[in-house]
Amino acid sequence: MQDSSDRTRFRQRLLAWFDKHQRDLPWRKNRTRYRIWVSEIMLQQTQVVTVIDYFQRFIKRFPTVKSLAAAEESEVLKFWEGLGYYRRARQMHAAAIQIVKQHNGRFPDNFDEVLALPGIGRYSAGAILSIADDQPLPILEGNTVRVYARLMNFQEDVTKSASQKSLWAFADTLVTRKRPGDLNQALMELGSEICNKNTPQCMKCPVASFCLSLQRGDPRQLPNKGTKRVRYEALHQIAIVIQRRKRYAIRLCGPDEHWTGLWDFPRFTAHTGDIADKLKQVTQETKQRTGLSVQLGKPFLNLKHAVTRYRIELDCYHAVSVEGRLRAQQDLRWASLDELQELAMSVTGRKIVRHLMKA
């Protein structure tokens, strides 16, 4: 892969493989910048199988930049419900508004202008413009880090900025005017289908003859990602499902907490102590947070879920409030089951609602 004739043969082999094996994915049908943008944002840290249905529904409802810009953020979030990393949806919506104002509703085709949009970094800008417009821009993400590191037999810790620089430089040597969009997609697809993390299929690899780690080392040992350990933290929380007649008290998550922009049942940290003590604490805390005096019921659901480095155990309590005003704040409201169906909630919030529907 040192000289350009090597790289030419590399591209030919890889593209031939891609022509034969590429998956039939909805965003490959009609490659406008807008559609590729949506797919790329959804695909950030998210597996292809998960994205497919979300993409179809999203594009059907928001077929153009303008339709997305015209929508309420709450509706955009509803279409994102369950996908995670909700900031992506809020930033994409903000970017759509920006595109209408600054670019007359046309998704820009200039790299720096695309990079300037919220939620789009170097990878996404390169991916969108190479895939949609065949602009010769390099990409570097999870799959290609692995592919490049193995091809180069690159031993350094790939999380270091110096390594990132080398990997971007390598990516840059790969991409040319020859079908850059397909090349980039082929590199990623090779990384996920053949050059995968645990069981690389080197026997099936169309570019094995170029792979230095296969010749001189062990592909499975690469990439070297350093030895940083995530410190998981166990959390015990309480969710209160406060009912009055047919409605439930919910609150909008704010900017400094998980699930910003989504609705959730009032939640707080569970206290330790004996049972009676705990229930008293829960009632007090509920009063403090919502302004409501509640008659606490039984815990009806226990959920375990993980959010980033937190492992959360959530005890859900029924509670009834017959009188009193919900604290006069924008982030609190009453909602019927029908209304809860329409609002964007986190997966745990949605599980609670599903449970209420069944009961």
Add this chain to the structure above:
DNA sequence: AAGACGTGGAT
């Protein structure tokens, strides 16, 4: 530059 951000699948 290390850590936050969601969720579900794989090992």
Add this chain to the structure above:
DNA sequence: TATCCAAGTCT
């Protein structure tokens, strides 16, 4: 079960 991590970006 615990841990990693998947088409990253932002702070």
